[in-house]
Amino acid sequence: MALRDAAALPVLEQIREDQEQISEPARRILVRFEQDFLSPDLKVSALLREYKVKGTRSLEELQAVSGLAPSEYLLEARGEVALRLLGTTELSIEVVAELSGFAAIGAFGRTFRRWYGLSPSKYRENVAAARRRGVDLPDPAELRYRRLLPLTREGADPKRLEALMIAEARARGLAPPAVCEPETSEQLEAEAARLWWERLRGLPFAEQRRRLAAGFRFETPAFVVHLLRMSREEGRSSRRRGVEIARLALEKAERLRPHLLEPEHSQLMARAWTTLGNAHRLALEYTLAEEAFANAALLLAQRPAPPALPAELACAQCQLRQYQRRFTDALAFAEQAVALSSEDGDSLATALLCRGGCFEYLGEWERAAADYREVAARLTANMETYRLLVAVQNLAHALVQGGRFAEARAHLQRAYPLCDRLAEAGPKWQLRWLEGLIAGQTGASAAAESHLRTARAGFEALGELGHFAVVSLDLAALLLGGAHSGAVLAVVSEAVPHLEALDLEGEGLAALVLLKQALAAREVDLALVERLRASARRLLGTRP
Structure with missing residues (x-):
């Protein structure tokens, strides 16, 4: 005591x-x-x-x-x-x-x-x-929270704000933010926005809205941009969370209308609508995504904008078409994004990732690999770890599909250190999944089974049950090749409830019905598993 x-x-x-x-x-x-x-x-x-x-x-x-x-x-x-x-x-x-x-x-x-x-x-x-x-x-x-109250009051002194941010980081045992001599007020505002959001991010959505509505001294475009970035980053692990943060960003952007010139405000709103549409796409809310993208397109059509903005929208529309399995339309949006991004290295990397994904879906593995190679050459881990990881992982997958297993393995070895730099676990299980497919294709059945079971358990622990189901089908296909019929039945049975939760259509739905009948008869065959696996992968936009 x-x-x-x-x-x-x-x-x-x-x-x-x-x-x-x-x-x-x-x-x-x-x-x-x-x-x-x-x-x-x-x-x-x-x-x-x-x-x-x-x-x-x-x-x-x-x-x-x-x-x-x-x-x-x-x-x-x-x-x-x-x-x-x-x-x-x-x-x-x-x-x-x-x-x-x-x-x-x-x-x-x-x-x-x-x-x-x-x-x-x-x-x-x-x-x-x-x-x-x-x-x-x-x-x-x-x-104590009261130390941050100057952030909510007019006339907050920048030097005081800087001291607050440094003290906040030190008290948490973290490295201080790099704002000791900010070159612009925007830098300071961006750091203030980050600090303010760190205090809000764990609260329920309704409470976040209430506090943001109460006002924030550095309520600027930098704060909206920070929220848009958080929507993308947090949306990777929680799709609903991505939508909530994008909605907050849109509300904040709208409130800035009286304080910005019309062109600047219009562009900020277009970015917010694009991010919200992408968040809805990840949440499989396609109608809402289409509406958000239409709003962004309308704003961009009204006034000239930097090419990076319509390129960002075209990439988001490409990804939506991929999710909808409209791959030819997706490729058209990707080509548009690449053309608009020719002078912007950052947006060009995103556009090439989108186009590479279209080529993969269309079975053009060499063209996909070429786009991914260019992205991997352009980016470094210090620029953006996540996108570099996506490029390297996708390149390895395209090489596997083209039968170039040794080259694919070399790129996977580059990918694992990138995973360690990310806080989220999903990419690590994606890599283990791909390792399992490579091992299976090269005759290393025991290693393949180990990798696939590990990836499967990882996705299950994350609650990514669609991925769990597809990896289960990959594992079932491997086990069928080795005549492990008893293990196959157990693996497929565990996957079926999660396959039923997917919005399978046409061939995929028919294959699922046949698979359930085959399970009842205890006679699952490889051709049926592969048909269902292909449909489920396309639906999830999933690779490997």
Whole structure:
């Protein structure tokens, strides 16, 4: 208890100080926090009802002082105690959670990640690493949300903002942002947007909208662009999340209309609509994607725009046509994107990736490989790891389809270090999947089975059940070649529910019906598995 009391003392001092600035009835809530904030039985909702706080001026005073609603105030107070215990004691994380007022370790971990952007164990590792370097991290009080309130007020001093960002990074045990001498105000605004979003990203969508609607000092095009980038990055692992962030970006872009020249605002809105359409495409909401792309096209048709913007839209439309299995139309959009991107290295890389994908779907492996090679030559890991990884992985896949297995393996070896630089696990399982296909094609059946089973388990753990199903069919095809009929039945049976969840049509749907009949008769054959596998891959836009 002595350790906990010492860790809680700075929090209690802040609560008492806040009591002096807030009137009744909200002050009563802070009095209860002072008495019981580390009790897991304390319920903020009950206090709000008991003291009739909702809708009162005193509640507004509390939020003005701390930047937080009462429930968040309580979570932050408990989190600060947890930070001190993690950084100054060797208590287990379970004990830290209990002493900090959390009833369950799961709730503690989720709250900690949402509030501080990393896990409790990672924070403890950062503290230890800093001490080995002879550096002490700032006190956890430096992470109180109220420190960021200058970001929401007019006239926030840039030097103060810069100091806030550097202190924020240091308190988390992270490298400081590279804004010590920003060359332009846009750089500073972009860094401020990143910092602000880090504090919002773990909140529910409705709460994000509420806070953004309340205003943000650096609410600029840079902030919208940051949200658009986050939509793409977070949408790779959570498609619904990608849509939500794109919607936030579109709302923010619309609010900037009075502050921008019409051409600049029109272009920003076109980018936002394009990103929202792409997010809907990934979520398989094709009608909504078409509507968003139509809005972007209308804006771009009204005024001249840099070629990169219509090229970005053409790439997004190409990818939608690929998902819809309209490959000839997709190729036309890809060619348009390449033509528009001839002088823009960054957008040209994206356009070539799109065109290479079209060539793959059309079975033109050499032309696909040529486009992927050019992208891999243009990009470096420092420019954009994810796109470089996609280029290298797709190149390896095209080479496999062309029977050039040794060259494909060489490119896979380049891809694995790129995977390690990404926070997401999906690309790693894609590579293991491709390794399995290469091993199977070269007669290494045992290695192929191991790779495919590993990839299959990885996709299942991620909840990527469409990919799980297609890898299962690849594994079934491999096992059928080795006459492992019992194992085949088990693998295919596990895949069927997820294949049924796909919107299979025509040949694919017929193949699924036949496969279920074959399972009932315990007589699954290779030709049937391959027919269904081809249809499922096309539907998911999946490679390998």
